[in-house]
Amino acid sequence: MRISELSARSGVSVATLKYYLREGLLHAGLATSATTATYDESHLERVRLIRALLDSGGLSVAAARRVTDALDTPPPARHDLLGVAHGALSGGPLSPAEGSAATAAAALVDALGWHVGICAPARAELERALAAAAAGGLEVPARDLTAYARAMHKVAEVDVRGVPRDSAAAALRHVVVGTVLLDPVLLALRRLAQEDVSSRTPS
Amino acid sequence: MRISELSARSGVSVATLKYYLREGLLHAGLATSATTATYDESHLERVRLIRALLDSGGLSVAAARRVTDALDTPPPARHDLLGVAHGALSGGPLSPAEGSAATAAAALVDALGWHVGICAPARAELERALAAAAAGGLEVPARDLTAYARAMHKVAEVDVRGVPRDSAAAALRHVVVGTVLLDPVLLALRRLAQEDVSSRTPS
Structure with missing residues (x-):
């Protein structure tokens, strides 16, 4: 055409x-x-x-470019897919300096016993998000953070279950698109659920 | 000063x-x-x-203005807090036309038995997010959407448990700030959990 x-x-x-x-x-x-x-x-x-x-994803043109580049050149090994996808979405892995400063994220991952690479971009994302929340006057108690983490693990189980197993390119596309496009769905579900919980809570 | x-x-x-x-x-x-x-x-x-x-919240100046306006004039009734907070964050309640079109969100809320107002802004958010995902080539199976919803309900239970009960102003601030500033924390936890689940999944 x-x-x-x-x-x-x-x-x-x-x-x-x-x-x-x-x-x-x-x-x-x-x-x-x-x-x-x-x-x-x-x-x-x-x-x-x-x-x-x-x-919907709210990505910058540069981030969208990293995503499409990743889609055009999928990694050969299936277990590298998530690293490529998360790297494209987050802007890259932790620098060594950021990595050593990421103590809250590391403590949580250790406590949960999760298998997460030491340079995973999501560690940096979590550390930055917790620091930003603290700067805005919101300290998340460790107990709450653990409960949030367990809930998001349930989300991830559904995420990973849906990844197609036929080709690396299809799997990468699913992971990238599913991560970006389902983020707003999950956040909307969080708000709906808050309404439900609040309506059942005596005021 | x-x-x-x-x-x-x-x-x-x-x-x-x-x-x-x-x-x-x-x-x-x-x-x-x-x-x-x-x-x-x-x-x-x-x-x-x-x-x-x-x-960190990624809000526009106009959205931040709605949030600070809401903080300066909290609603008198405690159960109106979430509506004000979500309205400030989403840009307002559903229009009647949007409300009648929000079928996927309504079907999910009905199936789960959640108590959510018919004009709740989060219904519109969910409907728009699902439409955007579909436009990007991602249809979410009903079974997965239900599993996501149950996981986000666990998140909301922690959210609502932490709301201070002493004053409406403090409660509203907590809900608004907690919603905006914890969204990035939850999304980072999703990515970390994906890595953990993926590492335990045979390739």
Whole structure:
């Protein structure tokens, strides 16, 4: 299809599609002349993913670029998928300095007995999130943090159960898309559940 | 204290503090002349909260303004706290048109037997998040959505248990700050737990 049809079918303007092409978010079409190219269903699917990552996922263009780069070059070993996905989403692994400062996250992971690599990006994310909460006047008691962690482990069990086992590329896509696009679903469920719990709590 | 000291203690520039004052995020100081005012600990605490909402919470200035407005005028009835907090965070309740379209959220809430108001902002949030996931190529099976919901109910039980019961203002602050600032903590825990589950899953 021409870029005008890709625009019509995706609902994304031609100018924006050209921006995605320039930024490397969208793979090039098949050149049919010096100035025109043709696009296929893989482009349409990618454009929809880009919109979802930028809009619902709230990712920056740079982060979305890391995600699409990761999708285009999946790692050979299946157990490296999560590291690639989380690295693309978080902006990279911990620096050694951050790693040694990540004490609250390390203490929690140790206490829970979780198997998590020492340089996992999620350790840095947790440490930064706890530091930001503390800066905003919210200290999370260790007991509550443990309860939150156990609940999110249930979430992760569902996450991992759904990963397709046929190809590394499909698995990576599922992990990245599932992580970004289900985050808002989980947070909305948290608010709905707060209402339910609150309505059952005597005031 | 003078605005220069408020700036030094909060780490926020004087120009930015004046912006917060103009936008109504920060309450005015006590005027000591036509051009100067004095600030106290309540201003310092508020500036720290504003930074947390904007930085870690990722809120827009308009959303942060709704949060601080809500904090300054807490509702008289305790059970209205969550509605005010969620309304401030989500941008408002469902419109009637959105409400009638929110079928996936309604079906889930019904199936779980949760007590959630028909116009709760979180219903709209869930509906939009599910629609965005579907647009990005991710349909969540009903069985998985139910499992996610049960896990987030555990999170909400911890959330509501921690709400202070002494004053409506303190309770509202806890709910708003806890919701915004713990979202990133929960999402980081999800990623850590994914690593643990994945490491225990034979590849």
